[in-house]
Amino acid sequence: MDGVLIGSVYGLAAMGLTLIWGVMNVVNLTHGAAIVAGMFALYLLTSGIDMPPYAALPLILVGGFLIGVALYWIAVHRMIGRPPLMILLSTFSVNLVVIGLGTAVWGTGLFNVAVALPGVTWRRYTFSGTHILAAVLTAIIAGSLYLFLYHTRLGKAVRAVANNREAAELVGIPTTRVLSLSFGLGVALAGAAGMLIATMFPFTVLSGDAYQLKSFVVTALGGLGNPAGALVGGVALGLVEGFAAQFMPVSWTLVIEFVLFVVVLIIFPRGVFAFKRS
Amino acid sequence: MTALLEIDGLNKSFGGLRAVSDLSFVVREREILGLIGPNGAGKTTVFNLINGVFAPDRGRVRFHGVDITGHPPYHIARHGLARTHQIVQPLAELSVLDNCTVGACFGRENLSLARAGAAAREAAVFTGLEDRLSTPASQLTIAGKKRLELARALAARPRLLLLDEVLAGLNPTEIERMVKVIRSIREQGIAILIIEHLMQAIMGLSDRIVVLNSGQKLAEGAPTEIANNTAVIEAYLGDPALATTLHGGAQP
Numbered sequence: 001m002d003g004v005l006i007g008s009v010y011g012l013a014a015m016g017l018t019l020i021w022g023v024m025n026v027v028n029l030t031h032g033a034a035i036v037a038g039m040f041a042l043y044l045l046t047s048g049i050d051m052p053p054y055a056a057l058p059l060i061l062v063g064g065f066l067i068g069v070a071l072y073w074i075a076v077h078r079m080i081g082r083p084p085l086m087i088l089l090s091t092f093s094v095n096l097v098v099i100g101l102g103t104a105v106w107g108t109g110l111f112n113v114a115v116a117l118p119g120v121t122w123r124r125y126t127f128s129g130t131h132i133l134a135a136v137l138t139a140i141i142a143g144s145l146y147l148f149l150y151h152t153r154l155g156k157a158v159r160a161v162a163n164n165r166e167a168a169e170l171v172g173i174p175t176t177r178v179l180s181l182s183f184g185l186g187v188a189l190a191g192a193a194g195m196l197i198a199t200m201f202p203f204t205v206l207s208g209d210a211y212q213l214k215s216f217v218v219t220a221l222g223g224l225g226n227p228a229g230a231l232v233g234g235v236a237l238g239l240v241e242g243f244a245a246q247f248m249p250v251s252w253t254l255v256i257e258f259v260l261f262v263v264v265l266i267i268f269p270r271g272v273f274a275f276k277r278s
Numbered sequence: 279m280t281a282l283l284e285i286d287g288l289n290k291s292f293g294g295l296r297a298v299s300d301l302s303f304v305v306r307e308r309e310i311l312g313l314i315g316p317n318g319a320g321k322t323t324v325f326n327l328i329n330g331v332f333a334p335d336r337g338r339v340r341f342h343g344v345d346i347t348g349h350p351p352y353h354i355a356r357h358g359l360a361r362t363h364q365i366v367q368p369l370a371e372l373s374v375l376d377n378c379t380v381g382a383c384f385g386r387e388n389l390s391l392a393r394a395g396a397a398a399r400e401a402a403v404f405t406g407l408e409d410r411l412s413t414p415a416s417q418l419t420i421a422g423k424k425r426l427e428l429a430r431a432l433a434a435r436p437r438l439l440l441l442d443e444v445l446a447g448l449n450p451t452e453i454e455r456m457v458k459v460i461r462s463i464r465e466q467g468i469a470i471l472i473i474e475h476l477m478q479a480i481m482g483l484s485d486r487i488v489v490l491n492s493g494q495k496l497a498e499g500a501p502t503e504i505a506n507n508t509a510v511i512e513a514y515l516g517d518p519a520l521a522t523t524l525h526g527g528a529q530p
Contacts, residue, residue, distance in 0.1 A: 153383045153391045160369050160380045167367035170329065171430060172355030172384030 005131040007238015008138045009196045011231035013211060014218035015142065016189030022225030023162040023182040026076060027084070029091040031215060032208030033098035034064065034187045038194025039203045040102065043111050053115045053199055057137065060195045061188045068187025072180040080179070095208075102205035112202040134196040141192060142231055145185075149227070158182055162225070190215075210254070217261045282307050282438055282469050283359075288327055288337035290493075297323045298493040301337070305438060310460075310470045312484030312501075314477075320493040321473045322364060325440050328471075329361050330354045342437060358386035360431035361440040364473075366423040368415035375411040377426055378402050378433040385434020394433070401433035405459055421452045425459075432463065439463065441472040445479055457483060481505065 013035060020028045041060050045051040075094050079087040117129025149155040160168040161178045169175045197203065197211065218237050222229030237257065244256045283305040290298045297320045305311045313321050326332045328339055330351040339347045346354050355361075360381070369377050378398030382389050389397060402411060405425040410418065415426055424444050431439055441460070445453050457479055464470055474480040480487070481501040489497040489510050497507045504510055 151391075153394070156372075156376065156380050156383060156391075159372060159376075163369035163371050164367055167363075167369060168380070169351045170331075170355060170361055170363075170367070171381045171434060172352050173380070174350070174352045 002127060002131060003238035003240070003242025004235050005127065005135040005238070006200065006241070007235040008135045008231065009193055009200075009234070010211075010214050010218050010237050011222075011234020012138045012141060012196070013190055013193035014215040014222065014230040014234055015145065015227045016186040016193065017212075017215045018219045018222065018225055018230045019145075019189065019227055020183055020186035021219070022227070023158060024076075024080065024165075024179050025084075026080075026087050026091070026183075028183070028186060029088060029212075030071060030075070030094045030098070030187070031190050032212030033095045034068070034190035034208075035194035035197070035211045036102060036203070036205060036208035037067070037098065038064065038191035039111070039198040039207065040106070040205075041191065042195045042198045043113055046113055053113060054133070054137075057192060057195060060191045061141075064188035064191030065184040067191075068184035069180045071187060072183035076183060077176070077180070099205060099208065106205055108204050108206055110202045110204055111198075113198050115199045128200070130199045134200060137196060138193075138231075141189070142227070145189075145227060154178075154181070214257065217257050217264075220261055220264050280307055281305070282309075282342060283328070283471070284338075284340040285324075285328070286338045286340070288324070288339070289335045290323060290327055290332060291335060296493050298327065298334075301490075301493070301495055303488050303495065303498060305469055305471050308464065308467055308469055309486065310464055310472060310484050312480040312487040313471060313473045313490065314475075314480060314487060315490035315496070318492075319490040321490055322442060323493075324490070325361065325442055325471075325473065328354075329359055329440065352384070355384065355434065356386060356388065358435070358437035359440070360385065360434045360436035360438075362424070362427035362431050362442055362444055364442040364446065366420070366427055368418070368423055368426055370416035371414055373412045373414055374402060374407055374418070374426055374429075375399065377415050378429050381430035382433035382435070385436065387435055397435065398429075398433045401429040404432060404462075405429040406455065420447050421449075424448065424456070428456075428459065432468075436468060438469045438471065441470060441474075443473055443475065445474055445476050453479060 017028060017031050020026055038060050041063065042053060042056050045056040045059065046053050071094065075090045076087060079090055115130050117133060119129050120127045120132060149159055157168070157173045157178050158181070160173055161175050165175050214237065218230055218233040221236050222233030240256065240260060241253050244253050281304040285304070286302050288298055288301040301324065313324065315321055323332070327334050330346070330349050330353065333348040338345060341357055341359055344357060346357060369380065372380070375398055378401050379394045382394035382397040383391065399411070402408060405428050407422065407425055407429055410422065415423065418426060428444060445456055448456060460470065460483060472480065472483065484501055486499060487501055487504045488495060489504060497504055497510050
């Protein structure tokens with residue numbers, strides 16, 4: 001049950017990854033760095049200026065968005081339309097730079113943001129308050145993303161660009177701006193997910209890679225380019241983790257996840273929850 | 279009638295190939311101008327130069343009094359210049375209505391979502407897609423997709439519509455319907471620049487015709503003049519049988 005709560009946050013992170021893929025066919029390898037940046041932003045805001053932890057969320061969303069838009073222009077824009085390897089390399093190098101800087105400043109030790117929230121007890125289960133709130137906030141963010149994509153002009157532009165960039169440009173959509181906006185959204189989602197994860201678990205500068213890989217597993221489950229599928233995939237992954245943890249040491253969960261990843265890719269190359277994709 | 283679109287000395291080469299050379303013509307307000315020529319004459323390239331997909335090497339494009347040479351396509355679309363494609367370009371996973379809504383939102387009038395929805399519905403009904411509004415574009419037939427292209431372009435409430443072979447691949451009944459739709463578009467006051475291979479249809483539809491050959495203007499004039507132009511018949515059509523159908527279409 002707790003797996004559902006944690007899994008939804010994995011889903012949020014994966015939504016960022018899958019949104020960027022869906023709109024511009026870019027595998028964003030700065031994703032892990034964005035997650036870590038969200039974690040450390042929370043750490044700095046709470047320990048540095050005593051901000052209440054959840055007040056940091058809007059700041060991280062906005063900051064993540066702005067950084068994402070900047071990243072698009074710095075590392076992605078010129079690579080659009082080039083061989084895919086170029087984008088992998090350029091985003092990966094940004095990832096290395098960020099992680100390198102982080103390591104230089106904070107080292108690779110464990111950090112922890114103490115969030116005092118009472119848990120909720122239901123029958124013989126106790127749910128931690130941070131996990132519940134993380135899942136609720138995830139639901140709110142995912143819901144807003146849905147409303148944005150399906151019920152606003154700009155959202156329709158994003159979906160149009162995702163469908164057919166050339167045609168979108170020809171009906172009057174400034175596609176380059178839409179791409180930078182989508183990249184910003186993707187990074188903001190990753191940062192928010194990182195922040196929420198940091199309220200639940202301790203983290204290091206190097207945590208991003210593990211969560212980035214989890215995001216890949218989630219997108220494989222949910223189908224690339226499908227935000228709703230990402231959420232479902234995230235919950236599924238959370239359940240698998242929670243289930244596996246009852247039978248074997250925690251260090252095995254990653255092994256299980258990646259076996260799952262490979263199996264899914266072989267059996268359902270388009271994702272288990274890839275609904276109605278023609 | 280005043281000129282809506284002025285093309286002046288347009289040149290474009292791809293590598294060593296001169297796709298368009300020294301091309302000039304105008305499209306007047308409320309006019310249907312046909313653009314014809316053999317395959318590879320550069321017709322679609324001319325469209326791409328007009329709506330900003332390519333920037334010309336030399337020459338200017340003026341639209342509604344504004345120099346739009348080298349502007350990006352989305353910018354030109356907002357000036358009121360809409361286009362359909364020879365190879366249909368639907369937003370495949372969006373519904374018919376959403377396709378048109380996107381067209382209306384980012385077209386000339388920059389409508390709000392609610393008003394764009396109404397304009398989109400209107401355009402879809404106009405082109406005969408009213409019972410397909412919530413169908414994903416990918417599930418339409420070819421004729422349906424062609425109509426969708428037209429509906430999306432119309433939803434933008436353009437001043438000028440560029441139609442690239444909207445009749446190709448349609449059966450005779452569908453062609454008849456489409457020709458009616460094109461005529462009624464012009465009656466709304468929208469000028470049309472149309473590329474078409476079906477001689478009978480384009481001769482019947484157009485007020486004037488420009489003939490392209492190897493990227494150059496070979497002739498320009500009323501359909502009857504073009505049909506009787508020996509340079510066109512010999513140099514471009516070459517085939518006497520085709521010349522006969524041309525006459526038939528021009529004088530119904």
